[in-house]
Amino acid sequence: MPTKPFYGWILVAVMLVLLSVGWGTTVYMFSVVAGALHTEFNPTRLVLMTCSTGMMLMVGLSSPLLGKLLDRYPNKYLMMAGTVSMGLGFICISLSPSITLVVVSYILPIGFGMATLSTLTVSTLLARWFVRRRGLAIGIAALGTQFGGFLYPPIFATVMANHDWRFAIGGLGILIIAIVPVLVWTLVVDRPEDKGLHPDGDATAAPAPETTSTAEKLSFWQLLRQRNFLLVVCIVGSAVATNTVLLANLALFATDLGEAAVRGAFLVSLVALLGVFFSPAVGWLSDVISIKLVTALITASLAGSCLVFSVATSYPVLLMAAFLMGIGGGGVFPLWASLVGKLYDTRIYGQVMGATTLVIALFTAIGPPFGGWVHDTTDSYRLLFLTLLGILSVMTALITLIRLPSQTGQA
Structure with a gap:
């Protein structure tokens, strides 16, 4: 049967x-x-x-x-x-x-x-x-x-x-x-x-994976004192904020070069379509290779998009930048969820995700107003691109400081 x-x-x-x-x-x-x-x-x-x-x-x-x-x-x-x-x-x-x-x-x-x-x-x-x-x-x-x-x-x-x-x-x-x-x-x-099953559909329950945190309740302030938590919110928060501010202004990047509004809208559609592919792809990669390497892929792709946007003087170059943005933007949410799952016990997963969401939401809220201020002040987005490029470059380097379960028993 x-x-x-x-x-x-x-x-x-x-x-x-x-x-x-x-x-x-x-x-x-x-x-x-x-x-x-x-x-x-x-x-x-x-x-x-x-x-x-x-x-x-x-x-x-x-x-x-x-x-x-x-x-x-x-x-x-x-x-x-x-x-x-x-x-x-x-x-x-x-x-x-x-x-x-x-x-x-x-x-x-x-x-x-x-x-x-x-x-x-x-x-x-x-x-x-x-x-x-x-x-x-x-x-x-x-x-x-x-x-x-x-x-x-x-x-x-x-x-x-x-x-x-x-x-x-x-x-x-x-x-x-x-x-x-x-x-x-x-x-x-x-x-x-609750349905008489085990995770992943296995016949028997697998031993719980070692994590960098026990299942004890942790306050928000206790989490803020953990190295891994700070690294996660800074690295992922920078990626989410970058994707948000770029997406909020993406169509304008094209119209600023004299392109028609419909060509600017196509950039948005391209990023969304790429996200349909890269969201499950990055999720799958997080299961089969080093989570640090996947994290570096996301931050590096977003940094690359900022670099290409900063030198773009034609629509084909904007398409290249949007492609790199689609990789990072499409993969950042499954990466975020997988990274927390690698570092914290499942029994406090919701608590930790909630705490990271609070901090990352603040990162995200700052992005669009900052982008608008830069353009209003300089009549260009170049300073925005270079600022984001610098932040993401630092965050990519900080990935090496994340302590995975095999490296330590406590974050």
Whole structure:
């Protein structure tokens, strides 16, 4: 008789869908919504960007507590609460009489929903179901961010064009509340032993891998005193922040060279498409070769993209830079999740991921405003590229200081 597929891979597919909702309807779709909000309420660009920045800060600030809750309570309850919160946030926006309620809705209920449907939640759950193939599993699930970015914005724009933005965003909220909690309740299972299984679908439980931290509870301040934690947040945070600031300005790099806006948009699409390939590829590499080497691949590819961007004077050179950016940007999230899994006990994985998310969110929040300030001050992005290149070069060198489990018993 044919054997049943390991249930962990079903969870990978479910997590991919949840990530597509959590990030596709927010980060990727926001620019479509922003145009309608600008027409309706005529706010300043700064006020509009407060929605996006506020969502990310909410994700970061709530992540340490959320990580602890994910380690202690059934994950499906937190995910369901988050999806209902997100859906209600979109409904509130559709009924909003002013831009103030729109901003508050994006930051609080939608921001909380993003946090519960993020790489923190997904990687915490999948880290229990996979050990040998953890990086691959998380890398496949992380494709949800790219798929959501491709899928939801054009659908939303079409509905908005045929009706209006309030109908479209209110309908989105209703669909999220009606569908996603049912999916989570039906399919999400916290641990393989809850179904009489073992990680990776093995016949017997494998011995727990040695880690640089025991399963004791660690406060955020205790983590900040650990070398490995500081190295992870600095190295990964620099990579995430670089990818964020480059993505936020990517289309402008082309228009600054006199290219048409559609050619700038193609650069964004190219980076997203490359992410579809490199996300699972980097996850798989994290399972089979040195995690330090994979980390160096990510930081070096992003540093290389900054170097090429800094000398780009034509569109083909921008394409080369975008290709390098796609490698690093597509692989940074599975790398992040795999690196934490290599260094910390699975029983406190959510706690550690939550703490790293807080610090890395602060890195990310700084990036776009800094890029804008550099361009406004110098009328060029060259100083931005060189600054990022220098930071990433230092971070690549610091990778050698990470202490893997075989090197030490305590970080």
